[in-house]
Amino acid sequence: MSQHGADGGGGTDALAVLELLAQQAPPGRYEALLGEARRAGASPAELARLERAVQLAAGICSSFDRREQREAGLAALVDTARDLTLPYDLDSLLRVITRRAKRLLDFDMAYVSLRDTNGSSFVLTTEGSHTGLTTGLRVIDGHGLGGEAHTHGEPAWTADYLEDDRFPHARAVDEVVRAEGLHAIMAVPLRSGDTTVGALYGADRRVRHYTPDEIGLMSSLADLAAVAIEKAGLLDQTRAEVTELELDSSRARSSLTRMRHVSEAHSRIMNLVLAGGDLCNVAKAAGDALDGTVMIRDPGGRSLASGGEIPGLDEEAVAKASLDAHAGRRP
Secondary structure (H helix, E strand, O other), X not given: OOHHHHHHHHHHHHHHHHHHHHOOOOHHHHHHHHHHHHHOOOOHHHHHHHHHHHHHHHHHHXXXXXXXXXXXXXXXXXXXXXXXXXXXXXXXXXXHHHHHHHHHOOOOEEEEEEEOXXXXXXXXXXXXXXXXXXXXXXXXXXXXXXXXXXXXXXXXXXXOHHHOOOOOXXXXXXXXXXXXXXXXXXXXXXXXXXXXXXXXXXXXXXXOOOOHHHHHHHHHHHHHHHHHHHHHHHHHHHHHHHHHHHHHHHHHHHHHHHHHHHHHHHHHHHHHHHOOOOHHHHHHHHHHXXXXXXXXXXXXXXXXXXOOOOOOOOHHHHHHHHHHHHHHOOO
């Protein structure tokens, strides 16, 4: 083939590759184009140019796919951010976060752990668990991917956790990972300012190599989740304070009502006394105010008046209590 023909053929083949690229053709069409060129007896130079054009087209297709994935991930992240602005209690919010994380990166399982004041973390919510063993799992600082994320404040991940010795393993964590059949795991810290309050996990039941885009997307979700968790905690605290204030207000109203009743009863009894009322009427009025029976006695213990009977009264105990009360000047 002449040089002119080679150039012309190379240009034609490149145009064919561009046409396939414009059509967003599947990879098999490119392989078919190479096969046709080999069967047509193309020279090694022409085949090399065509193979290079196919490689470049494959790189462009891969770049397009990654861009579409990033755009889809960012769109899902925006939806998640909008969803997390709704008012949730903490438990409901954690369920929303794990559900969104699982769907966002197509994990088999997602879960959230939060730190306590003792420096340990507890898994509070899971999505996609088969055994239920994960919820309540205690993760000691410095162990596992979560411990690594807490310690360094950066994402930690592995394609096959049980076979990866880069992280300090904990028996309880390994047992749960084994029971769930997990392999690939990613842990991303939940940061509130300079403090790590927990970790967001994604896991797969197959060996999976997470891409930088996937890790970045998970980190962005964790940042949104941390802000929402902080707000949910403040909301729960505010609700508790409002409830306590309502109880205080209710107790204050009850106390005021009792004081008003006592004041009214005091006025009625004083009016009876000042009007020279019978002592029995005074005892009855006092009993009505106290919703009970009132008996009036002299210092010697003799009954002077009563608003009713008090059955089973222990006279000896009453006499002793009266003497003690007189001596101590108290009821």
